[in-house]
Amino acid sequence: MSEPFVVVGGDAAGLSAASKCKREQPDREVIVFERGRWVSYAHCGMPYYIEGKVDTLGDLTSLTPEEIADRGIDLRREHEVVGLDPDAKTVTVEGPDGTFEQAYGDLLLGTGARALTGPFDGLDLDGAFTLHHMDSAAAIRAYLASPEDPAVVRDERVDADLVAHYTDLEPPERAAIVGGGYVGVEMAEALSAHGLDIHLFQRPDQLLPPFGDAVGEAVAEELDRQGVDVHTATEVDAIEGDDRVERVRYGEESVDVGLVVVGVGIRPNVEFAAEAGVDLGESGAIATDEYGRTNRESVYAAGDCAEDRHAVTGEPAWVPLGLTANRAGRAIGQTVAGEPTPTGDIAGTAVVKAFDLGAGRAGIVDEARARDAGFDPVSRTIEGSSRSGYYPGAAEMTVTMTADRETGQVLGAAVVGADRAAKRIDTVATALDAGLTVDELERLDLGYAPPFSPVWDPVLVAAKVLGGAVDAE
Numbered sequence: 001m002s003e004p005f006v007v008v009g010g011d012a013a014g015l016s017a018a019s020k021c022k023r024e025q026p027d028r029e030v031i032v033f034e035r036g037r038w039v040s041y042a043h044c045g046m047p048y049y050i051e052g053k054v055d056t057l058g059d060l061t062s063l064t065p066e067e068i069a070d071r072g073i074d075l076r077r078e079h080e081v082v083g084l085d086p087d088a089k090t091v092t093v094e095g096p097d098g099t100f101e102q103a104y105g106d107l108l109l110g111t112g113a114r115a116l117t118g119p120f121d122g123l124d125l126d127g128a129f130t131l132h133h134m135d136s137a138a139a140i141r142a143y144l145a146s147p148e149d150p151a152v153v154r155d156e157r158v159d160a161d162l163v164a165h166y167t168d169l170e171p172p173e174r175a176a177i178v179g180g181g182y183v184g185v186e187m188a189e190a191l192s193a194h195g196l197d198i199h200l201f202q203r204p205d206q207l208l209p210p211f212g213d214a215v216g217e218a219v220a221e222e223l224d225r226q227g228v229d230v231h232t233a234t235e236v237d238a239i240e241g242d243d244r245v246e247r248v249r250y251g252e253e254s255v256d257v258g259l260v261v262v263g264v265g266i267r268p269n270v271e272f273a274a275e276a277g278v279d280l281g282e283s284g285a286i287a288t289d290e291y292g293r294t295n296r297e298s299v300y301a302a303g304d305c306a307e308d309r310h311a312v313t314g315e316p317a318w319v320p321l322g323l324t325a326n327r328a329g330r331a332i333g334q335t336v337a338g339e340p341t342p343t344g345d346i347a348g349t350a351v352v353k354a355f356d357l358g359a360g361r362a363g364i365v366d367e368a369r370a371r372d373a374g375f376d377p378v379s380r381t382i383e384g385s386s387r388s389g390y391y392p393g394a395a396e397m398t399v400t401m402t403a404d405r406e407t408g409q410v411l412g413a414a415v416v417g418a419d420r421a422a423k424r425i426d427t428v429a430t431a432l433d434a435g436l437t438v439d440e441l442e443r444l445d446l447g448y449a450p451p452f453s454p455v456w457d458p459v460l461v462a463a464k465v466l467g468g469a470v471d472a473e
C-alpha cells in the first residue's frame with residue numbers, strides 16, 4: 001500500500017482534492033490537516049451572512065466534519081502543518097496532542113491566503129476587522145445585531161468569547177471600509193443593510209481596478225446613489241481609538257466610526273513550503289506546472305496559495321478565486337489517484353454584486369497590461385440592453401472589450417449593469433479559453449428570447465463593434 005495522500009488545508013482546494021482522490025481510489029489513505037475549526041466553508045458567502053441574506057454561519061459550509069469522515073477521509077482539525085521535508089517525504093504537524101511527523105506519498109499544499117492588514121496600525125482595536133476568517137464574520141454580525149438575533153449562533157466552530165464580546169458592545173452607527181476591491185464593495189452593501197453610514201476609502205482613483213474604468217465609474221455611481229460616501233484616490237493613514245475604534249484618519253481629515261473593515265488585498269500562505277525549497281513564482285505564490293506540480297517531487301499546490309497559467313498570455317498568473325481552487329484541487333485529486341489531469345488555465349474571470357448592479361471581467365481588460373504581455377490592444381465600449389427593449393425589466397448594460405489589433409484575438413472584456421449583467425462575462429471567458437478572434441466571437445450562436453436578451457446579445461454587439469475597429473486600424 002502506498003503512503004497516504006496528505007492534504008494541508010481543509011477548504012476549497014484541499015477538500016476537493018481529498019474527496020476526488022478518495023472517490024477514485026477508495027483504498028488510498030487520505031489525511032487532511034486543517035489548522036482551524038472550520039472546514040469546507042465559503043468565504044465568498046461571508047458578506048451575505050453579515051448582511052443578513054444568509055441566516056447562519058453554518059449555512060456557508062457545504063460538508064460537515066462528519067460527512068467528510070463518511071467519505072473515508074481522515075480529517076484532523078486544529079492541526080497545523082509547520083514544516084516540510086521533501087527529501088524524507090514528511091510534514092511536521094502541531095496538533096492538540098503535540099508535534100509529530102507525518103509521511104506522505106503525495107502532498108497537496110492548499111493553504112490559501114491571508115488578509116493584508118494595510119500599512120497602518122489600529123487593527124487590534126475593538127471594531128476593526130479584516131474579512132478572511134469565519135470568526136471575523138461572526139464577530140461583525142454579532143456587533144451589528146441585537147443579542148436576540150438568531151443568526152448570532154453559538155456554533156462550536158465559532159470563537160465563542162469573541163462573539164460574546166461583540167454581542168455586548170453597543171452597535172456602531174458609522175463604518176469605514178478601507179479598500180475598494182470586491183470585498184470592500186460587497187461589504188458596503190452588507191453594512192448598509194444594517195442602516196450604517198458608510199465611508200469607503202480607495203487609494204487608486206477608481207473602484208475595482210481589475211474591472212477597468214467603465215465598471216469602476218458605474219459602481220462608484222451606484223454606491224453613491226445608495227448613500228455610500230466613496231473616497232477614491234484617498235489613502236487612510238491610521239485607524240485610531242483607545243480600546244475601540246473611534247475614527248479613521250486620512251491626510252488632514254478624519255471621520256468618526258465605530259467599525260472598520262480593511263480589505264486591501266491578500267498574500268498567499270507559502271512560508272513553510274518556501275523554507276523547504278518549494279519554488280515561488282514572481283507573484284509570491286507557489287509556482288506550479290499544468291498538473292499543479294511544484295518543483296519538489298510529489299508535492300502539488302492549488303488554490304489561493306498557488307499560481308496557475310493564464311489563458312490569454314500563457315504565462316503564470318495568480319488570481320485567487322473560488323472556482324480556480326475547487327477545480328485545481330479536484331484535478332490534482334484525480335492525478336494522484338492515477339489519472340493525470342491538467343488543472344486548467346485561468347482567465348481571471350470574476351463577478352461582483354454592487355447593490356442593484358453586477359459587474360464581470362475576464363482576461364486582459366487593461367490596455368497597458370496587454371501591451372506588457374506583447375499585444376497591440378484596441379478596445380471599444382458599447383451600451384446594450386439586457387432584454388429586448390420592449391420586454392419589462394430590460395436594463396442598460398455596458399460592455400468594454402479588448403482585442404489584439406494584429407490577430408483580432410479577443411484579449412478580455414468587462415461588463416456592468418443590472419438584470420444579471422455580470423454573468424454575461426461567461427461567454428467571453430469561453431471565447432478566451434478557445435482563443436477566439438472578435439469575428440469568431442461575433443458569430444457565436446447565443447440564445448435569444450425577449451425575456452433573456454435582445455436578438456444581438458450585448459457581448460456580440462461589443463465583438464461586432466470591436467471587429468470593425470480591428471479591421472479599420
Ligand SMILES: Cc1cc2nc3c(=O)[nH]c(=O)nc-3n(C[C@H](O)[C@H](O)[C@H](O)COP(=O)(O)OP(=O)(O)OC[C@H]3O[C@@H](n4cnc5c(N)ncnc54)[C@H](O)[C@@H]3O)c2cc1C
Pocket residue numbers: 008009010011012013014033034035036038042043044045046047079080081082110111112113131132133183269302303304305320321322323325
Ligand atoms: C470575503 C471574501 C469573499 C470572497 N468572494 C469570492 C467570490 O465571490 N468569488 C470567488 O471566486 N472567490 C471569492 N473569494 C475567494 C475564495 O474564497 C478563495 O479563492 C477560496 O476560498 C480559496 O480556497 P483555498 O482552498 O485555496 O484557500 P482557503 O479557502 O483560504 O483555505 C485554506 C485553508 O488552509 C488552512 N491552512 C493554512 N495554512 C495551514 C497550515 N499550515 N496547516 C493546516 N491548515 C492550514 C486554512 O486555515 C484554511 O482553512 C472570497 C474571499 C473572501 C475572503
